[in-house]
Every structure is written in structure tokens, then in C-alpha cells.
Amino acid sequence: xxxxxxxxxxxDTSAAVxxxxxxxxxxxxxxxxxxxxGGVVPEVASRAHQMNIIPVVDLALxxxxxxxxxxxxxxxxxxxxxxGSLLVGVSFTKAFAMSLDIPMIEVNHMNAxxxxxxxxxxxxxxxxxxxxxxxxxxxxxxxxxxxxxxVIGTTIDDAAGEAFDKTGxxxxxxxxxxxxxxxxxKEGQPVFPFTxxxxxxxxxxxxxxxxxxxxxLQKRVxxxxxxxxxxxxxxxxxxxxxxxxxLLNKLVKAAEQTGIKEIAIAGGVSANSGLRRALQEKGxxxxxxxxxxxxxxxxxxxxxxxxxxxxxYLAGEFVGQDVTAEARLKMT
Ligand code: KG4
Ligand code: ZN
Numbered sequence: 001x002x003x004x005x006x007x008x009x010x011x012d013t014s015a016a017v018x019x020x021x022x023x024x025x026x027x028x029x030x031x032x033x034x035x036x037x038g039g040v041v042p043e044v045a046s047r048a049h050q051m052n053i054i055p056v057v058d059l060a061l062x063x064x065x066x067x068x069x070x071x072x073x074x075x076x077x078x079x080x081x082x083x084g085s086l087l088v089g090v091s092f093t094k095a096f097a098m099s100l101d102i103p104m105i106e107v108n109h110m111n112a113x114x115x116x117x118x119x120x121x122x123x124x125x126x127x128x129x130x131x132x133x134x135x136x137x138x139x140x141x142x143x144x145x146x147x148x149x150x151v152i153g154t155t156i157d158d159a160a161g162e163a164f165d166k167t168g169x170x171x172x173x174x175x176x177x178x179x180x181x182x183x184x185x186k187e188g189q190p191v192f193p194f195t196x197x198x199x200x201x202x203x204x205x206x207x208x209x210x211x212x213x214x215x216x217l218q219k220r221v222x223x224x225x226x227x228x229x230x231x232x233x234x235x236x237x238x239x240x241x242x243x244x245x246x247l248l249n250k251l252v253k254a255a256e257q258t259g260i261k262e263i264a265i266a267g268g269v270s271a272n273s274g275l276r277r278a279l280q281e282k283g284x285x286x287x288x289x290x291x292x293x294x295x296x297x298x299x300x301x302x303x304x305x306x307x308x309x310x311x312x313y314l315a316g317e318f319v320g321q322d323v324t325a326e327a328r329l330k331m332t
Contacts, residue, residue, distance in 0.1 A: 001072050001313070002018070002071050003019075003071070003072065003306055003309055004016070004057065004071045004096075005074070005303070006053070006075075006076040006089045006093055006305065007089065007301060007305045008076075008086060008088050009080070009300065010045065011030075011031040011084060012028050012030055012299070012301070013028070013029040013031075013088075014029070014056065014301050014302035015057040015302050016061035016301070016303045016306040017066050018063060018303075018306040018309075019064070021307075022261040023119055023306060024063070024064035024065070024066065025060045025064040026297075026301055027036075027053070027056050027059045028301055035175055037175075038169055042082045042084050042085065043084065045085045046082070049088035050088055053089070054092075057092075066164060070312065071100060072102060072313075073103050073313050073318070074103075075094040075104075075106075075306060076089050076104065076305070077208070077219035077305055078090065078107065078108065079327055079329030080108075080109055080136070080327060080329045081109055081136075081327060082327065085323040085326050086325035090323065090325045092282075094321055095176055098321065099306050103319055104319050104323065105313055105317065105319065106319045107305045107308045107309050107312070108308075108330075109305075110301075111147075112307070113132050113267045116298070119239050119294075119297050119304065122291065124291045126262075127142060127144050127216050128260060128264055129251070129255060129258065130265070130297050131247060131251050131266070132266045132267045133160040133161065133268070133269035133270060134159060134160075134300075135159060135161035135165065135176065136159050136162075137154075137159050137248075137267065138160045138204050139151045139155075140154075140250060140251065140254045142254075142269050144262075145318075146308075147312065147315060153203055153250055155202070155205065156199065156203050157205050157206060158206040158210065159244055160206060160247060160269045161268050161269050162206065164178035164181055164209070164240075165177045167210060168180060168214060172238070173199075173230060178271075180236075180272055182240065182271075184232055184237075185234075185236040185240040186237075187233040188231075188234040189234075190238040190241035190242075191211040192216065192234060194209055194242045195212050195242075196242060196245060196246055196258075202250055206243070208237075208259075208293060209242060209243070209246070224275060237267075243275075246270075247275065248278055248279070251263065252282065254255065256332045261287060261289060262291070263283060263288045263290050263291070265290075266293060267298065270292060270298045271295055279292065286320055301326070
């Protein structure tokens, strides 16, 4: 069984080919045009998707050694994401499926981040908890089965990735700032006192952290205009360590409440080396089995859409030509 998968929810155009559950290729065209604007510009993103989608699909098929006539189905990201970006993937999928006379499978991008864990070994056992942390979402997901998930904690304001990116903007780092903060934090110590918000239950809040960093730095820059430059590594280490402690404290709470010890992380922020290390240490301390995807399956990629699409294919869940992109698609 051959499946083509398409991901175009934000600023990466990606295509993957899967054979009987195994990923044969996972190709990504990154968009660099957004860096100069300090964030993703939706109009620029959708135009770049239009230019990239056919070459990326061609490359994915070529790398997999699969002809388009061999495909049995095509899976695509229906949402959540930027509407203009999603539309490119959805329109391409409809045309491709119609011309090849094969069925279409809609995939929820957030479900797919969770199912990225089934791209390679080791795979978590059900039920497990997945902390999904990306540029747009921060969720603790209770995963009962491939297609049975429930969000039990979520952010009430910014996402964890946004906390990295917005802090990076304050510090003058390029967008997206997460990987830069990760790199700089390795050379610093978490010596600055950025506060942890008090939020009840399993929900998260990151907007207070951003404000606390901004005010703290404004005060110190008044005393010393070079404060940020001179303390960049320590500031990054402090920000990163606080974001990690906010995430892990809630994850510990969720594990206690549910009694689950199979614990996974997913999404772009799960590429963060400090978070990966902290999760492993916490897992050792609390007797968890921890699961961290390979880097290529952390940030947006069509491989994860292929894994999710394959599960829906096996369950016989297809959609018709009347399907539409859904920017605010809820997790099912
Ligand atoms: O999952 P993703 O690729 O796209 C969305 O669906 O949002 O996540 C992108 C986010 C960005 O906020 C980026 O700064 C963050 O993931 N990110 C990181 C790292 N790599 C990517 N954050 C912290 N450390 C990293 N190494
Ligand atoms: Zn994502």
C-alpha cells in the first residue's frame, strides 16, 4: 500500500511517501523569506507553498522510488494552521486525487504531531501522555489509541514556541528564535529570576513570562545599555530553563492525575536540547518511559501526516471532494 502525504499548514511545504506503514521519503522545503519580517507572513507563505508543492512532491516520489500511478491514497493537513497555506495543500490534494482516481484522507496537524512517535522505534504503548509544544500550540494530550485522543491541558494565551520566538525578538535574535536560544543557552547559566506563572490545573500560561522578561531587561538596560549583549547566554539559559520548568511541572501533574508513566513530547519545541535532557532526567527520577521523536519528526513534516493518514486508511476514513481547509480545526 503506497500513500502520499502533504503538509502545508504554516511555512514549510512537505511531502512524504509511505509504504505499508514505513516512511520511504520525507522532503521539506523551508521558507526563508519570513526571517526579515520577524514572523510568518501568511500571504508570503501561501505563495511560496504554491511554488514549492509540485517540486517537493516530485522529489518525495523520486526519493521513495515510487511512481504516482502506484499511489493508493493521498493524505493532507486539513488544519489547524494558516488558511492560505492550508488551501494550497488541500487544492493540490483534490486535483491530484481526482486525476489519479484515488481516495483522500484528511489529517489534523496536532494529531499528526502526536503520531510522529510511530514513525520509528521505540514507540509508546497506549495509553500515553504527549506534551505537544509548537509555535501555535501547547497541549497535554491523553492518547488512548491512534485515533482516540483528548486534550487535557492547553495554553490560555501564548504557545511555548511563541514564548521562545517573542523573547528572541526582544533579544534581537532572528525568527524563529527557538533554535538560537537553544544554542546560546548551552553557553550560559540560568541566573536571572524570570517568574513561573500560577495557573490552576493542567493549563499553561506564557504571556506573563514574556512581560516579566521585557520589564526585567528594560530595567537592567537603563543601568547598562550593553546588558543584553554582555549577558546573552545567561539570559537565554534563564528563559529556556523557565519555559522547561513550566512545561515539566504540568506534565508531572498530568502523570500523577492519570497514573500514566508512558510520557512523550512532540512538536517543534521538542527539538529543544534542554527540554529533551530535562524530560529524560525527570523520567529517570519518576520511573517514566520517555519518548522523544528524531529531529526530522519534531518540526512540521509530512512524514507525521503520512503516519496519521495510514491509520485512517486502515480505519477506512476518507473524505470527498467537498472537503475544505479548516484554520481552527479541533483535535478529534
Ligand atoms: O511544530 P512547528 O515546526 O510548527 C508549528 O506547528 O508551529 O514548531 C515551530 C516552533 C517555533 O516556535 C520554533 O521557535 C520552535 O518550534 N523550535 C524550537 C526549537 N526548534 C524549533 N524551540 C526551542 N528550541 C528548539 N531547538
Ligand atoms: Zn506543527
